[in-house]
Amino acid sequence: MAVHGDFSESDVRRAAFTGKSLRKTYVTGETEVHALRGVDLEINAGEILVLLGPSGSGKSTLLNIIGGLDRPTSGELWYDGKELTALDEADLTRFRRANIGFIFQFYNLIPSLTAEENVRLVTDISDRPMNPAEALELVGLQDRRHHFPAQLSGGEQQRVAVARAIAKRPGVLLCDEPTGALDSTTGVRVLETLANANRELGTTLILITHNAGIAAMADRVFNFLDGQIASIEVNQNRVAASEMTW
Amino acid sequence: MRSLDIKLMRDLWRMRGQALAIGLVIGAAMATFVMAMGVHHSLTQTRDAYYDRYRYADIFVNMTRAPRSVVERIAAIGGVARAEGRIEQFATLELPGRISPIRAKINSIGDGGASSLNRLVLIRGRGPDIQAAGEVVIDKAFADANSLTVGDRIGAIIYGSRSNLEVVGIGLAPDYIWSIAPGELVPDASRYGIFWMGEKALEAASNRTGAINALSLTLEHGASEAEVIRSVDAVVGQFGGTGAVGREDHLSNAFLTSELDQLEAMTRVIPPIFLLVSTFLVYVVLGRTIRTEREEIGLMKAFGYTNWAVGWHYLKFAFAIALIGIVMGSLAGWWMGRSMTGQYAEYYRFPFLIFQISPAVFAGGSLLSLASAGIGALGGVRSAVRLTPATAMSPPPPPVYHAGLVERLGDRAGLTAVGNMIVRHIARWPGRSAITSSGVAMSLGLLFAVIQFIDGSRAMLDNYFFRAQRQDISVTFIEPRNEKVLYDLAALPGVIRVEPARAVAVRMRHGAVAERVAIEAANNDDLLTARVDSDGFEVDLPAAGLMLSRPLAAKLRVSAGDNVEVELLGGRQTQTVMTVASIIDELIGTRAYAQESALSRLTRDGAPVGSANLLIDPLQRDEIITRLGEMPIVLGLTERDAAMELFEQIIEENIMSMMGFYIAFASAIAVGVVYNSARILFSERAHELATLRVLGYQRREVAIVLLGELALLVAIAVPLGCIAGYWLAQLMISMFSSDLFRLPFAPDRSSYGFAILVILAAAAATAMIVARRVTRLDMVRVLKARD
Incomplete structure (x- = not known):
């Protein structure tokens, strides 16, 4: 069976997800919620993919399953030739550690650690990470590396989160509403940083958003409805993040 | 039931682990209180009824x-x-x-x-x-x-x-x-x-x-x-x-009274420690609960609940926890009291036993428990009362960390990011961290203070039997003899050395105070007996005058250099004035000593041998004992080894049987403190722990954040606990000392070690229970919520 050692760095750039009949059912009390109702998908290595759809349509559930935070109730998910759905908890953790960078709407920085230490949290446990200072430089925060989260603005905090996510040179960046809590100027700045990572590191970028405007920077857009991918749009004319407004 | 009470019941159920852990500590206070007061009360009642029904006399006197x-x-x-x-x-x-x-x-x-x-x-x-x-x-x-x-x-x-x-x-x-x-x-x-x-x-x-x-x-x-x-x-x-x-001063009653006094002393030392810890625990836990229920408090007030109603709601929460402890402690205390009273009744000879714990004991213990929980709740209740609805319903400001001393120290120490998280969290909540450490320290100190009693008893034994008394056999005569008897004894085969001894009953008077005491005669060239002070050093007899043990000197209010009137009791009623030449700190009894020459000037009886101390060849022990037993002048024989063995046995039986209780009680503090700290830590850090899991940290690596902080606080508690134990031991020794004996503070190093191990084990087991929650951490749910 696949073990963590198989997710070596050489594999990372060819990363691609394949999902077959992914279903996720939550049981809360006496009610069942069908968050995913049989999703088939292919995600290409190095593409920018945007997941669009109303609340409860299943996009966050899919993102969590792709990131190894959650497991489907049934179905298979493959990453670069290995079946993630067959991994145990410890191996899933190793998979995340080696391949996935997460960025959340509310940053999820550790308040007791400085910007640089928040990045170090990831570089401490990665195989061939960037220097934390270098990662902060990529998001333009080299001057604020000794500040604590409470001393940073929302946009700055999110850029620290981005630096933390890219510092391990992940194969995949998963972003759940990364600009949701930011004003548009700051949001664009964060998106630019993400696009840079995609361009320069070849990282696959998967973004959840309510903001249809952001879809303009994607290679492809999955439109979610009722736990299924209702349609897939392929974007022929990608717009640079810096040119977007909303 | 009113809806706030329904909320109270559900909150209690939700926090049952924590409530139970605090209840355990309050229960330990209640149990020791009920037990000691109950046993004290039962024994006093039994004694008084026995004295009354069987006409125990008020005054006793012996004559020739x-x-x-x-x-x-x-x-x-x-x-x-x-x-x-x-x-x-x-x-x-x-x-x-x-x-x-x-x-x-x-x-x-x-x-x-x-x-x-x-x-x-x-x-x-x-x-x-x-x-x-x-x-x-x-x-x-x-x-x-x-x-x-x-x-x-x-x-x-x-x-x-x-x-x-x-x-x-x-x-x-x-x-x-x-x-x-x-x-x-x-x-x-x-x-x-x-x-x-x-x-x-x-x-x-x-x-x-x-x-x-x-x-x-x-x-x-x-x-x-x-x-x-x-x-x-x-x-x-x-x-x-x-x-x-x-x-x-009648021996039988004096001994029983000293035991009863010790029981009473116990109620003054041990329950307050548990109550103090439970006060702190309620303070910490209720404080945290109120912080997490900020928005609910705002909502209640917005709906029109008065400040008083909200405050009373949280105070009831503390009282409910105290009630858990009161019920558990009352049952445990009653049961323990009964078995202990039974043990006492066996040791002391009572024809019947009145086991009765008066309702006042339960009421008193309950009031103390409620009061300590109530005091602990005050801080939290006050903040709940003071919150205005508008402030309450907006989220609390995030914790602010600044680059301070701890941060700079952490950098210098080259801590990892996780290490920094641990150290800074402790520094961010210094009060609570201090309570955790001092609570664990208290449990360690209490356990140590109890265990050292065994060491003290052994040291007293060693002091008396190995340093002060070196004879194999003491022979007491029916009446004082002249020196000839020493030659008779020395002539027995196997007797290596014979030394005379005697004690003369006198009344000593200094001013208005009079004490009945025996002056023991001795010679500085005696080899078989010595006067040994509490530090184990031999003290020479003064060439002239008296040497008094410190409690006797204190009773007579004399110091070295003072004169006392000495009245010989029994036989000639000679009166004389003697000078107190020195004072000795001894462990056993209230005693007085003089050189044999000084004593014979007082008695002038020519029969200075009341008893004799013998050093013998152990191989001929049976023969010597038989021969001594056949001598009509011999009243009794005391064998040092047999007495020592018996003393050991009493220590084993009486003290060791209590050890189980004390280990359980002291552990209850450690469990209560560590469990609550761990749960609060876990709930405060659930978000951060989930974040670490998302970032790729394994469960055990995440658990280190939780356990590391607890381990550090417990590590700080160990030296504090040793210091607390030292002081507590001194306090308990002074409260348990009587005229009959004074235990020395002579802890074995292994007693510190044993206490530390027990508390560490209790802390570790408790922390592991909470750490298991890390495995059930729902990353998705925690991250969806805003911190």
Whole structure:
């Protein structure tokens, strides 16, 4: 069976997800919620993919399953030739550690650690990470590396989160509403940083958003409805993040 | 039920683990309180009822020999309600198969065991016939220890002649609740018995026809004990009276009282520690609950609940937790009290047992528990009352961390990011961290303070038996002898060295204070005995004058250089003035010493040998014991090794049986403190822990954040606990010290080690239970919520 050692760095750039009949059912009390109702998908290595759809349509559930935070109730998910759905908890953790960078709407920085230490949290446990200072430089925060989260603005905090996510040179960046809590100027700045990572590191970028405007920077857009991918749009004319407004 | 009460019930259920952990600590307070007060109360009641029903006398006096008519003269003294005389005669017993000497004190009694004071309680059989020469009632403890029963026969040497005693009854008496053979340090029911024999029969056996040598009396209501004692001494002086004593100084009662005092001391030391810890725990837990329920508080107030109603709601939460402890502690305390009272009743000789814990004890304990929980709740309740709805319903400001001392130290120490998280969180909540550490320290200190009592007892044993008493056998004579007896003893085969000893009963007076005490004669060139102070150093006798033990000096309010009046009791009523030359800190008794030469100037009796200390060849021990037993002048023999063994046994049985309780109680504090800290830590950091899991940290790596902080706080607690234990031990030693003995503070290093291990184990086990929650951490749910 696949073990963590198989997710070596050489594999990372060819990363691609394949999902077959992914279903996720939550049981809360006496009610069942069908968050995913049989999703088939292919995600290409190095593409920018945007997941669009109303609340409860299943996009966050899919993102969590792709990131190894959650497991489907049934179905298979493959990453670069290995079946993630067959991994145990410890191996899933190793998979995340080696391949996935997460960025959340509310940053999820550790308040007791400085910007640089928040990045170090990831570089401490990665195989061939960037220097934390270098990662902060990529998001333009080299001057604020000794500040604590409470001393940073929302946009700055999110850029620290981005630096933390890219510092391990992940194969995949998963972003759940990364600009949701930011004003548009700051949001664009964060998106630019993400696009840079995609361009320069070849990282696959998967973004959840309510903001249809952001879809303009994607290679492809999955439109979610009722736990299924209702349609897939392929974007022929990608717009640079810096040119977007909303 | 009102909706706030429903919320209260559900909150309690949700936080049942934490509530139970605090309840455990309050329960420990309640249990020790109920147990100690209950046992104290039950024993006091039992003792008082026993004294009352069986007419325990108020004043006791011994004499050399007095005509029976002296009883009437005593009864005529103003303030005396009733007086009674009797003969007390020591005897040596011969039980088959026993080499070590067995002694009995035979008391004369009226026909069929009747007496007006210190009445005999017959458990089996009947009282002795007043005339029948061989009939005796024997005390229950001696009967049990030697498997004797009614109808058995015992060979005895009474007043130099051999006789055959028949056990006609087994009984108890209120003046022998606790008894010890003269010259012994440890009571041993198998080697010392209390017997009762018909008055006429004992008169004949002890050559005291028409005479008595002991007298006891009861006082009329309101009579002055001191005045009556003075009058009694004036009357019995001419008959060799050794000084009358009240109940307070009567050995049996004095011992029981000192035990009861220790129980009372326990209620003043141990429950307050538990209550203090529980106050802190309620403070921390309720404070955290109120912080997390900020928005609900805002909502309640917005809906129109008054500040008072909200405050009362949270106060009830604290009271409910206290109630859990009160119920658990009451049950445990009742059960423990019952078993402990039973143990005491076995050790002390009571014919019946009143086990009764008054409702006032439960009420008092409950009030204390509620008060400590209430005080702990005040901080949290105050903040709940003060919150305005508008502030409450907006989220609290995030915790602010700045680059401070701790941060710079962390950088310098080269801590990992996780290490920094741990250290900074502790620094961010210094109050709570301090409570966790000091709580664990308290549990460690308490356990240590209890364990060191065993070390103290052993040290006292070592001090007495190895340093002060080096003889193999002490021989006590029926009457003081002249020096010739020493040569007789030295001539026994196997006796290596013989040294004389004696103790002379005197009354010492300094100003208005008088104390009855024995002056022990000694010589500085003695090899077999020495005066050893509490630090184990030998102290030389002064060339002239007296050396007093510190508690005696304190009672007489004298210091070195002062003079005391010394009145010889028994025989000649010589009075003289002696100088207190030095004071010695001893562990056992209230004693006085003088050089033999100084003492013989006082007694002028030419019979300076009251007892002798022997060093023997162990191979000839049996032969020597047999030969000594055959000597008619010998009253008793004490073997050092046997006494030491017995003492060890008492320590093992009595103290060790309590050890289980104390380990459980001290662990309860550690469990309560660590569990609550861990749960609060976990709930505060759930978000961060989930973030770490998302970032790719394994469960055990995440658990380190939680366990690391606890481990650090517990590590800080260890040295603090050792210091707390040191002070607590000093406090408990001073509260447990009595005239009879003072335990030294002499902890074995392993006692610190044992206490540390127990507390670390309790802390670790508790922390692991909470750490298991890390595995159930729902990353998705935690991250969806805003911190």
